[in-house]
Amino acid sequence: MSWPTDAATLCQDRFGLEICEAEGPLVSADQALALATALKDELDFRFFVHVVSVHYPEVEAIAADEEKGIDAIIGTPDHTMVHYRLRRLANPNRSTDTFAFRIKVPTGESTPSLSGVWLGADWQEREQYDLVGTVFSGHPDLRRIMMPEDWPGHPLRRDYAIDTSHFPWR
């Protein structure tokens, strides 16, 4: 997949981001709101496609050991990767450009809510908060949307024990 050149140029020149060919640029949480506003207002990315949080549990770093035949593994802290995807509907040209960016959110920290930029992000961010546990700061109505309000934990986290029963279904 190739990204639209104007959006890629904006990310590289103004925000100094590196574009990943498969998943779009990795944006820091401080820059996210400014980038989203620029994408919507200047480049007409007005159609909100989706926001997905993917949880990655902590991975311990392992040093390479040639005798035992172990490859080195780079350790990562417990975090969620939040993928945003947008589309530009320019219907006289019948083009549907898609652009995506992602934000790495360590567990315990929050990422700015983009529901003020795209109204469509409102419920999707609530869903990701409910199921994955990503906190979107500045969201007007960050409640659970799918699970009951008193549900313990966030089911789509990788460390959520799905084989044991949970309140109230024990």
Add this chain to the structure above:
Amino acid sequence: MSLHATPHPKDTVKWTTVGGVRVPVHLLIPNLPDPFMDIEDYEPDADLMVLNMGPQHPSTHGVLRVKLVLDGEVCVKVTPYLGYLHRGVEKLCEKLSYVQITPIVDKNDYVSPMMNELAINMAFEKLIGAEVPRRARYIRTICAEIQRLGSHLLWLGTFGLDMGGAIGGGGSIFMHTFRERELLLDLFEDLTGCRFHYNTHTVGGNRHDIPAGWAAKATQVLAVISKRCIEYEDFVRGNKVFQARTVGVGIIDPVLAIDLGISGPVLRASGVDVDLRRDQPYAAYDEIAVNVATDPGGDCFSRYVVRVDEMRESIRIATELLAGVPEGPICSLKPVKLPGAVKAKHGQGVYSSIESPRGELGTFVVGNTVRRQSAIPYRCKIRSPSMHLLQLLPYICPGNNISDIIVTLGSLDPIMGEVDR
């Protein structure tokens, strides 16, 4: 074809461009209602009443609960509550292999299961790097168009019920459309052996080839429904009661709709000319021209017009494709004996989307990098168009009567199985 005059003549509409999108001027609403309004700020003397619609109300099309704050008969504030049908499909996808997921997602949008299978398998094929043979792409497109026709038929019938059986008295349009939908279910039964949850798409192609004589039977059925569509038009479009209940009701601002992520017939009924079948062709749509139906009215009547035009277009596409299905294999991979035989190559997120009867149905899937679990997705997210449709309610319902809210909700055609997943 006999058509009555439409209440929205296209030639008198003025257009403007907002953000690169051509939209009708008369639909732009300057002051939108605030969905987070504090009802204390409403007129202090008003005698407000809170009414719960759902989750067992038949007109909510499933288990949707809508909390209405009413001033007499007029709605002041609307708050939808979801989650009554949440089954954890996305979590289940993290436990099943790529081949085993297809029958699970059938139950998401239970009115058009073919679309769910197509959407999720296209994402898996993109992640895995599997090609789809040309014959399978044709079969997929034919199934998708017949399914779109069936879904719109069901919508037309239930929309008649939402208006209190306003069309023809009682539930007669419902009976008509269900008679035709039965023919389509019979077609799918001949093709896949199942009437509803087909499990016919798989990674790399299809499971079931077209049986002998099926193409001729399908063409015949589509010709019958094409004639019946003219009957519906005579029955519904010029009906004074139908027009009184739908014209000017539930007007949707196209700029707001794009901002909310609305797609499909609801967006096209607000005059925006967008269709993924034409703009981003998948399956066999790059080999056939798709005429996109739009209407500049933006109200419930326009959504009826767009859906009936789409039904005719689906009949045309399916009939043309049925005449020229190429020979060849229907699956690029060998028949799968073990569910773990299909493996992802990388752990990057991949997104792919199709135009379902309700709008853009997309799947975002992340492959698992642990070698032992490479036949299982790491994360699978389904972008459902119905969830975005329901986000409209707090914006378009305030100021309307309760009876108009039910018509508006029916005209959006949300499917709760897809919203809650």
